[in-house]
Amino acid sequence: MSYTASVVGGSGFTGGELLRLLDGHPEFELAQATSRSKENKTIGHQHPNLRHTDLRFSSPEDLESVDVLFAATPHGVSMEQIDRFRDAADTVVDLSADFRLDTEAQYDEWYDGHTRPDLLADSEYALPELNRENLAGADLIASGGCNATATILGLLPLFEADVLGGDEQIVVDVKVGSSEGGAGGGEASSHPERSGVVRPYAPTGHRHEAEIQQFLGVDVSFTVHAVEMTRGASATCHVFPDGPVSKGDLWSAYRGSYEDEPFVELVAGGGGVYRYPEPKAVAGTNKAEVGFELDPGNKRLVVFSAIDNMMKGSAGQAVHAANVALGIEETAGLEFQGLHPVGAP
Secondary structure, eight states: OOEEEEEETTTSHHHHHHHHHHHTOTTEEEEEEEOSTTTTSBHHHHOGGGTTOOOBEEOTTSOOOEEEEEEOOOTTHHHHHHHHHHHHEEEEEEOSSTTSSSOHHHHHHHSSOOSOGGGGGGOEEOOHHHHHHHHTTOSEEEOOOHHHHHHHHHHHHHHHTTSOOSOSEEEEEEEEOGGGGOTTOOGGGSHHHHTTOEEEEESSOOTTHHHHHHHHOOOOEEEEEEESOSSOEEEEEEEEOSSOOOHHHHHHHHHHHHTTOTTEEEOOSOSSSOOSOOHHHHTTSSOEEEEEEEEGGGTEEEEEEEEOTTIIIIIHHHHHHHHHHHTOOTTTTOOOOOOSSOOOO
């Protein structure tokens, strides 16, 4: 059985990734891609890796009826257009922040409020490693933020195995590529300004903290740096457990959470150049690498996680969640293994 799909906001970086994935997906038929700025132009005009397709961008005002609609729109658009989206599709997958959080109060605190709080209880968070059971049959799905995704995947096993209780000090430093700013990232994302930098752009108060608090039940000290790479998010989490933790405890926790997960790989020490999680190693894939190290001298646990921000942190996560929601094989359309050697991600 195949499903028709559309991408609203298909001219951006994330929209392009969705189009790439859906174009090669064995169970999806790509029916429509919309863009106000590129209307009537071919998809390949904007995304040169998709020049083989004859599909053209259409107006977002003229939505076709499809089985699944993926909304790759800026924050604030989906909550205003959600009724139209749901009228056009049985399942809506939103890649913005519009339906990630549970309550109107959270949007008042972290964003600029919410115009459709009545639908927040209907939405399911797209990260299958965290929310697989609730995704089955879901018809409103919210893809997670890339920085939150990397952090949650790194820390989740520690809570599932009761290594952490929630009162511990946790310091998270995330380094992200320029694609996180989107196709219209502005001056800060231009090559002359981005090249060579390790720039803290959200030292405190990053909005993705809200997702971490919501799903892990813990406050973290969270800082994000912009670095010179195109794709990728790398989270380093400094954790100070209340009690002793051994390497055996950590392997047990992480294997218990991720041994059967198709898109999470444990990379913790070992040999070779890539001894710990590395965004370059997962560029273009829906994989997450997770690893850890103990520092007995100051009773510190260091957790590393790496993802492609546009894949596992956005489009790949969205397609993975749609697969689960529709009962499709989870890995369908997401089997790309990545490349090595490869240039800067």
